[in-house]
Amino acid sequence: MKHILFLLLTLGAFSVTAQEYKPFKVNVSLGYAKALASGISGGVLLAVEPKYGVSDHFDVGLRLESAFIARGVTYNGNTTTGDAVAFGSYLLTGTYLIGTGSIRPFIGVGAGIFTIASGGTITVIDNQTPKDVSFVSETKFGAMIRAGIKAGHFVAGVEYNAVPTTSTKLTNTTIDSKNAYLGIKIGFDIGGGRK
Secondary structure: OOHHHHHHHHHHHHHHHHHOOOOOOEEEEEEEEEEEOOOOEEEEEEEEEEEEEOOEEEEEEEEEEEEEEEEEEEOEEEHHHHHHEEEEEEEEEEEEOOOOOEEEEEEEEEEEEEEEOOOOOOOOEEEEEEEEEEEEEEEEEEEEEEEEEEOOOOOEEEEEEEOOOOEEEEOEEEEEEEOOEEEEEEEEEEEEOOO
């Protein structure tokens, strides 16, 4: 009987906590995406992330993002730029909000699938012979870490997207395309917040 009473009181406490905030929200963000290969310029990103607030401090979500950036290609110690491509991502996320004030820092992680569009064709010298190498579209499993600040419904953050490098081997040359990128974004939450 004591266990049942304890369980009912615990569930009651969670329901009282759950009523202090609106659990469902959708974040819409726009930002700057920077490939982490040296000498490669950045591009633009757009993200939509539906989230559910498990508590006032912890959200789980699904981040859907498109980042448009040039692909950085390295071979024989040289770095060149491939065509601008779209990186799509579909990540399950967890975000922890710190504090209870109107301005709250947050940290979070995510993991899931990254799709990378084809990166065009580059010409490399392999065994003293010019060869055309094409980077085809591919899908890779990757992860993300984030940090930022939430002020009311306004959100600003930085995300590091860890996407494995693509490698192609020719006779005497290995060609690497680094797929990791940094996202700096601002946006807002639709819904959610305290009641």
